[in-house]
Amino acid sequence: MVSIDSILDKTKMELQGNRTEEKGAVKGESFMNRLKGEIAGASKDRKKAAEKKLMDACVEMESIFIGKMLKEMRKTVHKGGMMNGGFAEEIFEDMLFDEYSTKMAKSSNMGIAKMLYKELSGQL
Numbered sequence: 001m002v003s004i005d006s007i008l009d010k011t012k013m014e015l016q017g018n019r020t021e022e023k024g025a026v027k028g029e030s031f032m033n034r035l036k037g038e039i040a041g042a043s044k045d046r047k048k049a050a051e052k053k054l055m056d057a058c059v060e061m062e063s064i065f066i067g068k069m070l071k072e073m074r075k076t077v078h079k080g081g082m083m084n085g086g087f088a089e090e091i092f093e094d095m096l097f098d099e100y101s102t103k104m105a106k107s108s109n110m111g112i113a114k115m116l117y118k119e120l121s122g123q124l
Contacts, residue, residue: 054120058113059105065112067101 074097085092105113 051121055113055117058116058120061116062110062113063102063105066104066108066110067098070097070101 074093104110
């Protein structure tokens with residue numbers, strides 16, 4: 001048999017549970033703060049992605065500059081007629097020097113990419 005006291009106790013517990021939920025709704029400010037934090041974190045992620053993209057573009061620019069420099073340097077080398085590989089050799093050399101310029105830009109310490117990045121990152 002269920003007593004009235006047990007029903008009253010159960011009802012009180014349910015009402016206190018509802019009040020706790022209402023207090024949780026009042027704590028919506030903490031939700032807003034958390035939401036703002038998540039938005040700030042997302043904007044930090046976007047900013048990091050933009051900075052990485054900018055640095056990649058700066059390295060690519062340095063690679064292009066080094067490629068132009070190597071191409072002009074290659075023009076100064078005299079080739080003998082005996083070992084001339086023809087058109088295929090020219091294509092291979094172009095591709096090889098493009099690869100050289102990319103590797104040099106990524107690993108060398110010329111500093112062009114860093115200077116460009118510093119200059120352009122102030123505009124982000």
